[in-house]
Amino acid sequence: MPMVTVSISPLQAAGIRAAVDTGTYASSSEVVREALRMWDAARKRGDICDAPQAAKDLQTAVKSSRCVADMFADYEAERRRHN
Structure with missing residues (x-):
C-alpha cells in the first residue's frame, strides 16, 4: 500500500488515538482510511x-x-x- 505523510492538528491526533483506544478502530490507519472513504463518497454524491x-x-x-x-x-x- 502506498504511504502518504500528512500533518494533522493535536486535536485530530487525540481523536484518532481515542477511537483506537476505545476499540472503535483497530489502528490509526484504519481511522484515516475510513475518513477518506467518507470524503470520497461525499465528493461523489456532490455533497x-x-x-x-x-x-x-x-x-x-x-x-x-x-x-x-x-x-x-x-x-x-x-x-x-x-x-
Missing part, C-alpha cells in the same frame, strides 16, 4: 464541491454543495466555541 473550481466561478457554484474549506471552517469554529 462537497471542487474548491479550486468553485473559487474560479463563484457565481455559478452549486449552492447546496459544501467545499472542504467550508467544512474545515465550520469545524474550526465549533472547536473554538468549545475551548
